[in-house]
Amino acid sequence: MAYYPTSFHPFLAATIIYIFFLVLYCPPIEANSDVGFSVNLIRKTSPRLFPQRLRGLSAMSETPQSPIIADLGEYLMELSIGTPPFKIYGIADTGSDLIWTQCVPCNNCYKQLNPMFNPQKSSSYSNISCDSNLCHELDTGVCSPQKQCNYTYGYASDSTTQGVLAQETVTLTSTTGKSVALKGIVFGCGHNNTGGFNDHEMGIIGLGGGPVSLISQMGSSFGGKRFSQCLVPFHTDVSVSSKISFGKGSEVSGEGVVSTPMVATQDKTLYFVTLLGISVGNTYLHYNGSSEIVEKGNMILDSGTPPTMLPTQLYDRVVAQVRNQVAMTPIVDDPELGSQLCYRTKKNLGGPVLTAHFEGGDVALEPLQTFIPPKDGVFCFAFTNTSDDRGIYGNFAQSNYLIGFDLEAQVVSFKPKDCTKNT
Known part of the structure; x- marks a missing residue:
């Protein structure tokens, strides 16, 4: 679900993908390690008819990665937020920046199957003050009476999320089974979320080029501000995963490029x-x-x-x-x-x-x-x-x-x- 600041009205479509994987204990990959990582995208499709909208993404192997699943044309990336880690599945979207998930209390939210993130249960959660420069990294950040940085973020599909900008520890799991911990990541704790989401989608992972996207917040921590994807075709067997890679090792080179x-x-x-x-x-x-x-x-x-x-x-x-x-x-x-x-x-x-x-x-x-x-x-x-x-x-x-x-x-x-x- 891409975010367009202009009056762009893209066509919608749909496909479903879920990512399931066994998390094995491995020493975490530290930021600034100059080592990239990759994650799998697994899809279970339930194709809808052509005028609706899709989104997707994938990765490579020995470089940093995070799990991604696709849902009705959209690919969901698996990551965890908070301490202790709370697993979410968000749409991986190169057409938007904000990382957000549905949070309790959720006053006007779409139905989701998995529990919603509760910021009060995380010891690493902190609201961003409206006086902070971070509040202004997002164009729609505004000050609440409680001096919290509220946001409204809209998409071309007429979907919208509203909530509070905050900082959290985000943990991704690579295709090698190692965890990748990122501290102080700016994200949206969505308390009012509407639009064409289905009950497997817990938010969106923005992979655009703006300052609050996951890519920009990773920066060069893993050997370079770059990523690559390899998406399986639409009618591939759902047991076959796509991949997305981050940082060092995600370069695309060689014959035929x-x-x-x-x-x-x-x-x-x-x-x-x-x-x-x-x-x-x-x-x-x-x-x-x-x-x-x-x-x-x-x-x-x-x-x-x-x-x-x-x-x-x-x-x-x-x-x-x-x-x-x-x-x-x-x-x-x-x-x-x-x-x-x-x-x-x-x-x-x-x-x-x-x-x-x-x-x-x-x-x-x-x-x-x-x-x-x-x-x-x-x-x-x-x-x-x-x-x-x-x-x-x-x-x-x-x-x-x-x-x-x-x-x-x-x-x-x-x-x-x-x-x-x-x-």
């Missing part, structure tokens, strides 16, 4: 890159329909949005070419599918291959990444349109690529990889 620069904007949260155009088979479609230079930073890389969203003028041209190159008749009589381009078939379509032409290189997308099955016997084109001039590169298209976000070098790197393999 395509790197594109991040584009700096006033919005520090979102990861903007430049898309020059899209090819459907051998047909090249310029981003804005002409040979003019495209605007820099016209696409957002968002693990929290499943479909790729294109400006309407580009989307219409892409869909027209896909129709021309798929030798099947689209479904036109199913109201559940709406206006989505869908086909009746027992297996994924044979083509065409789409190519995203980023500044710096090309990323090829097979049908596995561009068509998803919202229900048995149906595959739908995993793209949609937006009235905005900027688009979103969603997590369907990000699957089966090792994608590295290097916040120090300000580049995003893509490397084709079978993310169902744990190597």
